[in-house]
Amino acid sequence: MKDVIVVGAGVTGSFIAKELSKYELDVAVLERKSGPGLDQTKGCSGIIHPLQLPFGSLKSRLCLKGNAMMDKEAEELGFTFERVGLILVATNFLTFLAVPLIQLYLKLNGVTSKRLSKKKVLEMVPNLREDIWGGLFLPTAGVVNPVEMTACAVRFAKVNGVEFHYDCEVRGIERREDGFVVKTTKGDFEAKCVINCAGLYADDIAKMVGYDMEITPGKGTHIVFEERGFSNHLVVAIPLKPNKRTKGGGALIGFDGKPIWGPNLIDVDSKDDTSVKKGEIEGIIAKFSPLFKRKPKGVVAFYAGLRSIAGRDFVINQPVDGFINVAGIQSPGLTAAPAIAEMIIGMLSSMFQLRRKKRVIKPEWKRVAVMGDEELEEMIKENQDYGEIVCFCNMVSKAEILKALEEGACFDAVRHLTWAGMDCCKCHADILKIIEEHEGKVKKEIDGSEIVW
Numbered sequence: 001m002k003d004v005i006v007v008g009a010g011v012t013g014s015f016i017a018k019e020l021s022k023y024e025l026d027v028a029v030l031e032r033k034s035g036p037g038l039d040q041t042k043g044c045s046g047i048i049h050p051l052q053l054p055f056g057s058l059k060s061r062l063c064l065k066g067n068a069m070m071d072k073e074a075e076e077l078g079f080t081f082e083r084v085g086l087i088l089v090a091t092n093f094l095t096f097l098a099v100p101l102i103q104l105y106l107k108l109n110g111v112t113s114k115r116l117s118k119k120k121v122l123e124m125v126p127n128l129r130e131d132i133w134g135g136l137f138l139p140t141a142g143v144v145n146p147v148e149m150t151a152c153a154v155r156f157a158k159v160n161g162v163e164f165h166y167d168c169e170v171r172g173i174e175r176r177e178d179g180f181v182v183k184t185t186k187g188d189f190e191a192k193c194v195i196n197c198a199g200l201y202a203d204d205i206a207k208m209v210g211y212d213m214e215i216t217p218g219k220g221t222h223i224v225f226e227e228r229g230f231s232n233h234l235v236v237a238i239p240l241k242p243n244k245r246t247k248g249g250g251a252l253i254g255f256d257g258k259p260i261w262g263p264n265l266i267d268v269d270s271k272d273d274t275s276v277k278k279g280e281i282e283g284i285i286a287k288f289s290p291l292f293k294r295k296p297k298g299v300v301a302f303y304a305g306l307r308s309i310a311g312r313d314f315v316i317n318q319p320v321d322g323f324i325n326v327a328g329i330q331s332p333g334l335t336a337a338p339a340i341a342e343m344i345i346g347m348l349s350s351m352f353q354l355r356r357k358k359r360v361i362k363p364e365w366k367r368v369a370v371m372g373d374e375e376l377e378e379m380i381k382e383n384q385d386y387g388e389i390v391c392f393c394n395m396v397s398k399a400e401i402l403k404a405l406e407e408g409a410c411f412d413a414v415r416h417l418t419w420a421g422m423d424c425c426k427c428h429a430d431i432l433k434i435i436e437e438h439e440g441k442v443k444k445e446i447d448g449s450e451i452v453w
């Protein structure tokens, strides 16, 4: 019998597994897709938010804490994280007048910011329109690759003893006196404790132990542009009236420096509806274009993700002894993930005598794109596949693609984890060939989504 079973290997489940791997516990993670972070996490904007309103809510507190923990997490797990900072731009006289009040409000709630003159804002982002009034800089905002961040937590958890079972969908949970039997498409697993991190489907899992809740999907669409350096900071116009359901998106940037505009919030019926509609794209362009002198050059991609919404806040509770819900983890769940993991350890300490392992292993993971020449030469001496570049846009080698397959044996895991084929897509055929040679077949992201076999 396992001590703990985590359902779902999104960023939340993976960070909880990573934290659990530091203790003397027998842990398994069950994930219905073929790799980690391929559901809600994959579809997010990748921003490590500096704050979340309303202050005092659970999601706000976990956001502030997660943000503060992020440098240490990135260092320990080896994912790319850059505090690029967020500029809140006053685009008219009224919002300009509000800047000192916003700064005071943020300060009272523990968020650092710096007031910027119009001249300074335009120096920092020369592509902004000349008729802006000024702004506020929040230096703690950052960017990550969400799937890389998740997979780095998985890698850490794995080398420290956690089992991951992919293509393993939980279909039922039976309560027993000493714990639970978790029924999956890969057989039964017994555990003393179950942690429900199933994202959009966390309501289905909760119902399996008799807890009634409802998750509704909220779609968010993004546009990714080619022009790196269009802005080196995240840019958001100060709204005249904040929207209670969404932060409203912004002119964001990805971890690789490409501009990302969005996301919006659209209520949809289906938990699979990640379609991108023409009207959504037009809406995003209409919303963010007026901030700038021109649009960024070259559209690379459109994508949408689905937020798992269960009311206004996260739902983290223990409705049944030994069963913990980590549900309704909508935005800013990516930012909050390390803090959520810490909170769950606190909850488990009343269930288990938690003993920390004497030694934990720190896995090594470095991308060719950030290696120096000498380091790359050393790597090639050890493994010639590092010298075979497959994706020239993002400098991804065959060795990294093969390593990514250990984390997720499917096309989406390889693309999102390594960033290969995310720009001009010319290398897609080469990626498919490597996966096919290694795995025998190529799935997009889940059993039944075969592209080549």
Ligand SMILES: Cc1cc2nc3c(=O)[nH]c(=O)nc-3n(C[C@H](O)[C@H](O)[C@H](O)COP(=O)(O)OP(=O)(O)OC[C@H]3O[C@@H](n4cnc5c(N)ncnc54)[C@H](O)[C@@H]3O)c2cc1C
Residues within 6 Å of the ligand: 007, 008, 009, 010, 011, 012, 013, 014, 030, 031, 032, 033, 036, 037, 038, 039, 040, 041, 042, 043, 044, 045, 046, 047, 048, 049, 168, 169, 170, 171, 197, 198, 199, 200, 201, 202, 205, 218, 219, 220, 221, 263, 304, 305, 306, 307, 308, 329, 330, 331, 332, 333, 334, 335, 336
């Ligand atoms: C458009 C959009 C933009 C966002 N932007 C940001 C942002 O910039 N910053 C930020 O902090 N947050 C952001 N978020 C929020 C963030 O993406 C989520 O909070 C976070 O990804 C939630 O992670 P999770 O692990 O809880 O859920 P998920 O990533 O959905 O993981 C749940 C996992 O459970 C698996 N699963 C489901 N059912 C079963 C089952 N029956 N058996 C086994 N496995 C199962 C799923 O396959 C999935 O992998 C955004 C979200 C969206 C949609």
